[in-house]
Amino acid sequence: MTAHTGIGAAVRRKEDFRFITGAGRYTDDINRPGQAHAYFLRSPHAFARIKKLDTAAAAKMPGVVAVLTGADVQADKVGGLICGWVLKGKSGEPHKAPPHPVIALDHVRHVGDQVAVVIADTLAQARDAAEAIVVEYEPLTPVIDLRRALEADAPQVHPEAPGNLCYDWEIGTPKSEVDATFAAAAHRVSLDLVNNRLVPNPMEPRAAVGEYDRGTDELVCYSTSQNPHVLRLILCAFILGIPEHKLRVIAPDVGGGFGSKIFCYAEETVCVWAARKLGRPVKWTSDRSEAFMTDAHGRDHITKAELAMDANGKFLAMRVDTIANMGAYLSTFATAVPTYLYGLLLAGQYTTPQVHCNVRAVFTNTTAVDAYRGAGRPEATYVVERLVEAAARHLKVDPAELRKRNFVPPDAFPYQTPVVVAYDSGNYANTLDEALKLADYAGFPARKAEAAARGKKRGIGFSAYIEACGLAPSAVVGSIGAGVGQWESAQIRFNATGSVFVNTGSHSHGQGHETTFAQIVSDRLGVPIDQVEVVHGDTNRVPMGMGTYGSRSLAVGGSAIMKACDKIIEKGKKIAAHLMEASVDDLEYEHGIYKVAGTDKSVPMAQVAFTAYVPFNYPPGLEPGLEESAFYDPSNFTYPSGVHIAEVEIDPDTGITTIANWTAVDDFGNVVNPMIVEGQVHGGIAQGVGQALLEGAVYDKDSGQLLTGSFMDYCMPRADDLPSFNVGMTHTPCPHNPLGVKGCGEAGAIASPAALMNAITDAIGTEIQMPATPEKVWRAIQANSSAQAA
Amino acid sequence: MYQFEFHRPKSLAEAAALLEANEDAKALSGGQTLLPTLKQRLASPSDVVDLSAVPELKGISVSGDTVTIGAFTRHVDVAKSAEVAKAIPALSQLAAHIGDPAVRNRGTIGGSVANNDPAADYPSAVLALNATIHTNKRTIAADDFFKGLFETALDAGELIVKFTFPVPKRAGYAKFPNPASRYAMVGVFVAETASGVRVAVTGAGPGVFRAKEIEAALAGSFSAASLDGVKVPSAGMNSDMHGSAEYRAHLVTVMAKRAVAAAG
Numbered sequence A: 001m002t003a004h005t006g007i008g009a010a011v012r013r014k015e016d017f018r019f020i021t022g023a024g025r026y027t028d029d030i031n032r033p034g035q036a037h038a039y040f041l042r043s044p045h046a047f048a049r050i051k052k053l054d055t056a057a058a059a060k061m062p063g064v065v066a067v068l069t070g071a072d073v074q075a076d077k078v079g080g081l082i083c084g085w086v087l088k089g090k091s092g093e094p095h096k097a098p099p100h101p102v103i104a105l106d107h108v109r110h111v112g113d114q115v116a117v118v119i120a121d122t123l124a125q126a127r128d129a130a131e132a133i134v135v136e137y138e139p140l141t142p143v144i145d146l147r148r149a150l151e152a153d154a155p156q157v158h159p160e161a162p163g164n165l166c167y168d169w170e171i172g173t174p175k176s177e178v179d180a181t182f183a184a185a186a187h188r189v190s191l192d193l194v195n196n197r198l199v200p201n202p203m204e205p206r207a208a209v210g211e212y213d214r215g216t217d218e219l220v221c222y223s224t225s226q227n228p229h230v231l232r233l234i235l236c237a238f239i240l241g242i243p244e245h246k247l248r249v250i251a252p253d254v255g256g257g258f259g260s261k262i263f264c265y266a267e268e269t270v271c272v273w274a275a276r277k278l279g280r281p282v283k284w285t286s287d288r289s290e291a292f293m294t295d296a297h298g299r300d301h302i303t304k305a306e307l308a309m310d311a312n313g314k315f316l317a318m319r320v321d322t323i324a325n326m327g328a329y330l331s332t333f334a335t336a337v338p339t340y341l342y343g344l345l346l347a348g349q350y351t352t353p354q355v356h357c358n359v360r361a362v363f364t365n366t367t368a369v370d371a372y373r374g375a376g377r378p379e380a381t382y383v384v385e386r387l388v389e390a391a392a393r394h395l396k397v398d399p400a401e402l403r404k405r406n407f408v409p410p411d412a413f414p415y416q417t418p419v420v421v422a423y424d425s426g427n428y429a430n431t432l433d434e435a436l437k438l439a440d441y442a443g444f445p446a447r448k449a450e451a452a453a454r455g456k457k458r459g460i461g462f463s464a465y466i467e468a469c470g471l472a473p474s475a476v477v478g479s480i481g482a483g484v485g486q487w488e489s490a491q492i493r494f495n496a497t498g499s500v501f502v503n504t505g506s507h508s509h510g511q512g513h514e515t516t517f518a519q520i521v522s523d524r525l526g527v528p529i530d531q532v533e534v535v536h537g538d539t540n541r542v543p544m545g546m547g548t549y550g551s552r553s554l555a556v557g558g559s560a561i562m563k564a565c566d567k568i569i570e571k572g573k574k575i576a577a578h579l580m581e582a583s584v585d586d587l588e589y590e591h592g593i594y595k596v597a598g599t600d601k602s603v604p605m606a607q608v609a610f611t612a613y614v615p616f617n618y619p620p621g622l623e624p625g626l627e628e629s630a631f632y633d634p635s636n637f638t639y640p641s642g643v644h645i646a647e648v649e650i651d652p653d654t655g656i657t658t659i660a661n662w663t664a665v666d667d668f669g670n671v672v673n674p675m676i677v678e679g680q681v682h683g684g685i686a687q688g689v690g691q692a693l694l695e696g697a698v699y700d701k702d703s704g705q706l707l708t709g710s711f712m713d714y715c716m717p718r719a720d721d722l723p724s725f726n727v728g729m730t731h732t733p734c735p736h737n738p739l740g741v742k743g744c745g746e747a748g749a750i751a752s753p754a755a756l757m758n759a760i761t762d763a764i765g766t767e768i769q770m771p772a773t774p775e776k777v778w779r780a781i782q783a784n785s786s787a788q789a790a
Numbered sequence B: 001m002y003q004f005e006f007h008r009p010k011s012l013a014e015a016a017a018l019l020e021a022n023e024d025a026k027a028l029s030g031g032q033t034l035l036p037t038l039k040q041r042l043a044s045p046s047d048v049v050d051l052s053a054v055p056e057l058k059g060i061s062v063s064g065d066t067v068t069i070g071a072f073t074r075h076v077d078v079a080k081s082a083e084v085a086k087a088i089p090a091l092s093q094l095a096a097h098i099g100d101p102a103v104r105n106r107g108t109i110g111g112s113v114a115n116n117d118p119a120a121d122y123p124s125a126v127l128a129l130n131a132t133i134h135t136n137k138r139t140i141a142a143d144d145f146f147k148g149l150f151e152t153a154l155d156a157g158e159l160i161v162k163f164t165f166p167v168p169k170r171a172g173y174a175k176f177p178n179p180a181s182r183y184a185m186v187g188v189f190v191a192e193t194a195s196g197v198r199v200a201v202t203g204a205g206p207g208v209f210r211a212k213e214i215e216a217a218l219a220g221s222f223s224a225a226s227l228d229g230v231k232v233p234s235a236g237m238n239s240d241m242h243g244s245a246e247y248r249a250h251l252v253t254v255m256a257k258r259a260v261a262a263a264g
């Protein structure tokens, strides 16, 4: 049995039955007795002073329980929302952290900012009452554009952040050394790049239910969270000032997060606070329009990127200057994303000896920006891989060949980059060769000629990405500003009848942990997979956890589970040795069976577990029970890598780009469930294709209105925008975790935008910015043909 | 949604009477436009008059040279009608590419034409095929019906009952969908009819319009080649984040060529 469901098997996802038959239980499915509904009145202005806020009429509307404002929040000594990563700028000063009120006080700073909340018996009543709130605004001129934000006469988003500057940060080789290398280099290429702002749009919008038990003084927060324990910590210790043991956070089934559900937002804070204040459960569910306006957005960089090379195309130095948008307020991890999760990856897969990166983060009157699938690493890969392809064009060298000349060779690991991190393992040329084969690179010229005969422009583009996953060694992240450790915890408990509970602090919101983690335990403890129950998403059932983001769940959470398994096996050995009247030292353990070496004596794990709870014949002095807890703190990040190759065909009459072929060869180290991994790759590519071709949050640059406020204007990728993918894998095991795994959740979104944009550039001969809409592509083709005609 | 009175009349007369009696009443057909508007509280009708049980508004029939389609006919029914596919294949293809299956399973031709969204597909077919709009009060020629951005010749409370389409010699439709909404960013319907070549463009302007330049070129020879080099002026065309007026004007010619090719 375990042979087919253990590590490496494409086991069907245990959770899918409930999801696809409508039996999943999401936060919005939860309704508590006596529950009231919250509706947030939101700012229609990007920037305004609140001159007057009168809730008296609203409070008298039918069904209204309370109308609460920023003043009520203040009166109850509820703190503001926090940014949990202290970023030190160039001169050592910490980032500017202006107040982030749960409900606006005197100013609103982006469209959708919370102005007041109405709590009523029904949602419709709350909405009706919200319309009766009288607000007088004094509209102020907003600042929307990143460059504009840094100009001397720009409107100021916060008095606490002069010049709208949150921080000015640098990393890598000293700038003067890099400048000197550039001055002397034989070849230089330079690109201006826009990494477009994205709206995460998980299928399930955010939601929360707060509940208070007057008898026990305990609070419960049901929330669409990717990391319930961290949410508990932030709500208790930083915002509400309640003891951690009095708040239970439950994140039940969660329908996708992509980073946007890592953070602690105003709405769940209000549900918990109001539930206690009013003595009634309070529920809020975001509608899609609110999700567009208030979920933390992703990306939003502008960058000048330069690469210096010697006469043979060897990379000598890279110089990167980025402005990153923070939005109007700092979200929970906003400061870390365009810095440590970005600058540290700028060496890519290459031996570039010098890298300098400068990042200025700015405030604008837009929705907060924070981690979104890949978080910093897609932006880094986009910079590196667009530059490398530009270099190949400049040098007239095949882009695959140029990469091979510069790859970190397989014998150079562990490899110290000039941007802090040391890569653990990899074989980049091998992965590229696999990808070239799978993509039939040799056949591309013939396919291009055939397309040209049909009047189409065909192009091919590469992206050889690296990421740092498995966040993260606690001491390392602590030294660079993190507010929390980044270990993971697991508990394994056998029941007397042989079934197993696995508690994990990771949180599954689409990743399939209930299957993957059960496979590990089934494999290691020899328990049939249907006897393994993975428990997650409840701070009262799982003692501790750090949640799921940064492709950390298997590498860190899975490793904690492995450690707990090892402890179980060790204890079981004592029981088994006693049962077989053998010495512990003579015992061997394999797939759920203890054997006395060199004999035919054996005892299965199930019998050991039973004995642990019915200890009639038991080792003297040993505690009954079979239950172990483990924490795992990684010694390094993991470094998944891979090569994606996009092949596109462009219709010059319309500018429409069609993806003809997509090849992805990824090195995720060892793989527990190849089917789930492939699914993660597919989803990641879809999101990356979305960024490169279709998506982009657009604000009116004068008014600050979100023009892409619904799916009518914000274009998510659909199945028919995508081809079937050729997915391959190589396996260089991670040397420093017990499973040898690296993480796969973000790779597709990290790799794909650069591959696609490189393919488009190859087809049309011009660099354009994402998203490559048909009009942009058409205009580039027009400009080229008129330049040629002239 | 705000509160409203809901009615489901059983006859055209009853529906008309309800709409006459209540100035702020709204007819509800497939609800694909009206319901989102209500949910977002962008409209607050006093009464909603559901047309789904009005028998006079239903059915498709072909007799001689005329295809008749009731106002309460869903897009999916037009798309799947063998009779429509035989008489005016371009019309069934148009219907088959409106929105997505969920929209086609509820949205209706009457609702779409009455709404006259500048990016809707059907208005281009109605105009190019020189259809007649039959209301509960009168008949209106297509050329007189569309009055620009969400405006039509319908009086308040007036109901579309059915459409009659003269069967053309040949016709074709080509649509450049808005990547996000998949409404038409530019849709061109070309038809060779008894009264000459008619070409209607949707999506590109503030309302559906006839493209005289294209019609003139096709009147000479109904072929894609005759549109080479034909330019449609961009003045007055829509310009938004999805496409500038100039790009849309360019697409009109491209889509017209493809529509002619599809017409065979």
Ligand SMILES: Cc1cc2nc3c(=O)[nH]c(=O)nc-3n(C[C@H](O)[C@H](O)[C@H](O)COP(=O)(O)OP(=O)(O)OC[C@H]3O[C@@H](n4cnc5c(N)ncnc54)[C@H](O)[C@@H]3O)c2cc1C
Pocket (backbone or CB within 6 Å): B026, B027, B028, B029, B030, B031, B032, B033, B034, B035, B051, B071, B072, B075, B097, B098, B099, B100, B103, B106, B107, B108, B109, B110, B111, B112, B114, B115, B119, B120, B121, B122, B154, B158, B159, B160, B161, B181, B182, B183, B184
């Ligand atoms: C996601 C989505 C995608 C869409 N994509 C497309 C697309 O690609 N192309 C396209 O053309 N359309 C598209 N639509 C619109 C859709 O096809 C419907 O045609 C349109 O919404 C109106 O038709 P309805 O039957 O839903 O009308 P309703 O929403 O019920 O009514 C619309 C308006 O017409 C009035 N009305 C309805 N029936 C009559 C009548 N018989 N007489 C007088 N007035 C009447 C109503 O009072 C209301 O004002 C899309 C809609 C959605 C939601």
